[in-house]
Amino acid sequence: MRIEKDFLGEIEIPDNLYYGVQTTRALHNFAITGHTLNEDFIVALAIVKVAAARANMRTGRMPAKVGKALVAAGEEIIAGKWHDQFVVDCIQGGAGTSMNMNTNEVMANRALEIMGEQKGNYALVSPNNHVNMAQSTNDVIPTAIRICTIRKAKKLIDAMNGLAHAFVAKGDEFSGVLKMGRTHLQDAVPITMGQEFYAYAEAVKRSMRRIQAIVKNLHIVNMGATAVGTGLNAEPEYIQFVAQELSDLTGEAIISANNLVDATQNTDELAEISGTLKVAALALSKIANDLRLMASGPRCGLNELALPAMQPGSSIMPGKVNPVIPETVNQVAFQVIGNDLAISLAVEAGQFELNVMEPVMAYNLFNSMTILTNVVNTLNHKCIQGVKANVERCNELVGASVGVMTALLPHIGYEQSSLIAKEALSTGRPVKEIILSKGLLSAEKLEVILSPSEMTKPGIAGKQFLAAAEVCK
Structure with a gap:
């Protein structure tokens, strides 16, 4: 002792x-x-x-x-x-x-x-x-929080980049899979599953760009501010040297704040990065919701895609498999949102020359970054890379939907399209069958109009219809 x-x-x-x-x-x-x-x-x-x-x-x-x-x-x-x-x-x-x-x-x-x-x-x-x-807790802790956040941001960006690439790869794989698009949880018009996955990739990339932009602000530190930002007990040369040494040790361009009093009083940059993490979590949670819905069933749900089976889903129901990875993404998002609220309250609670609530900010900020990084990697490697499209089911739903009527508006008009949609819903007959039985369009024209490219890409419809019309004269 x-x-x-x-x-x-x-x-x-x-x-x-x-x-x-x-x-x-x-x-x-x-x-x-x-x-x-x-x-x-x-x-x-x-x-x-x-x-x-x-x-x-x-x-x-x-x-x-x-x-x-x-x-x-x-x-x-x-x-x-x-x-x-x-x-x-x-x-x-x-x-x-x-x-x-x-x-x-x-x-x-x-x-x-x-x-x-x-x-x-x-x-x-x-x-x-x-x-x-030449230091105080009041410049050491804020600086260490920023350096830690920069280091963690690199790991998160790497994870998100990997997820974005996985979504793009699945977008390529599913580019020819036509399925029903939905708005208000109701049938809308067809879309390809590839288009949906490309959109998920863009949402992840956008979150990455936000985080990268905000992290740049964290390279400004208050080392040398000492207790209240006046630099008491720190030589001017030290303030310059310590920023240089931090840059050398981290490989980052660390610079001293122009106003050390401001940099010691205020912690708004931590609220900013936390808010950006929350936005990223929201985007991921929305994607997880889509995956859960598209994988619902398999017999009595949408069943448009199959998620990798990770574990038995029930202690009582044999054969049940749950979407455990997307469910985890949702829960991480909830936690990040809660962390962001705690950080927001702590940032607001500063008084005068110091915000004494930095420990709880750091605790929640680091927790958000860690669990986001972990769940992004989990979503990528244990879910997205193994997702399979159920092509037959997607075709079945497209064929049974009246949403394809929207593609017919330029050809037979809104009123006639509405009547056909109503008849299809009341009788259960396919839209194509009703149109052909009424002699409104030829089979050749209908094939062109209801083709995947016609219904999922802008600017193609008119050209293809004119080409079909020439063939059918």
């Missing part, structure tokens, strides 16, 4: 632990979610600390021996070591002070080990004087 102390008193700490007194107090105070810090966030915190140590060495303020040991300790954390020492709860008071001090203590004690010294020898390497040099 070792004894560590702060201005509140002394605490005995097992010597195998790298965290210290302030982290231990946070463990006692904040048993809230049962969740410790996100792995990407731990890495982001270490990146911030390494950048600060390098910048402080460049100004000459940080002793080189201590600075190099801190950089080495931070690089180990970035590489994935010592993450089990980050033990504080994700939701905590203090604007993230416990997260910051957990990082400071782990890095200080690991640096001491690297230097051949005993843990807790804070006279040589101090969590506050050295690891936290």
Whole structure:
């Protein structure tokens, strides 16, 4: 055991632990979610600390021996070591002070080990004087949140890009599958299943573009703002150097905010990225709804497509298979929407020079990004890539529908088309049969008018009708 102390008193700490007194107090105070810090966030915190140590060495303020040991300790954390020492709860008071001090203590004690010294020898390497040099929780935590979000956004964009490609591939595969389009959940006019899947791809791509655009704003950080944005205890050169070091460590163009007071007070960029994630979740949930409906049945539903069978669907009904992957997409969307509301309330709740609610913003933002990434990959690999079109069923529904009457409007008029539609609905006779029996159009003309290309592509109808008319003269 070792004894560590702060201005509140002394605490005995097992010597195998790298965290210290302030982290231990946070463990006692904040048993809230049962969740410790996100792995990407731990890495982001270490990146911030390494950048600060390098910048402080460049100004000459940080002793080189201590600075190099801190950089080495931070690089180990970035590489994935010592993450089990980050033990504080994700939701905590203090604007993230416990997260910051957990990082400071782990890095200080690991640096001491690297230097051949005993843990807790804070006279040589101090969590506050050295690891936290020229910093405050109030610039460390906002910067780490942004770096973590940038890293997570890359994973999400990669996942969404893969899903968009899968939708395009299915669009190609289903380009010749004619099916009924629907509005108001009622029969409308025919469409190809390929067109529907191409549309899904566009919705995913649009969500990707929104996220990419918003993430650019997160490259502006408030490092060097220290407590309230005035830069107290941070040299001007340090503020310039730390942004350069962050850029070098992340491979991103990280820049210092023009107004550090604003960047410390306000967290609207986090509401912006959260809202964008919510919009992406809404688009995915709508697609999941379509998939569930098209796959409904199989005997007593639409049954226009078959989703991959992932698991038995019932503990009581033999042979039942449920659309579990689209259902999961829906539920993730609900969670992301709820997370966005929590973030919105937290962003609004700031006062004066700091928003102390950043821990709950980070918790929900990282949760949204993680589960969205996971569900997008799941939807792609466990559902979309294995989707099959039920061509016979699609043809059956098209043949039985009166929605094809819309294609006949230019040829026999709205009034006549309405009468035929009414007769088809009341008698159950196919539209084609009624038209031919009344001698309104020839079989040749009808074949052209009701062809898939005629009904699903603009600008083709007139040309094909004129060509058919010439053939039939």
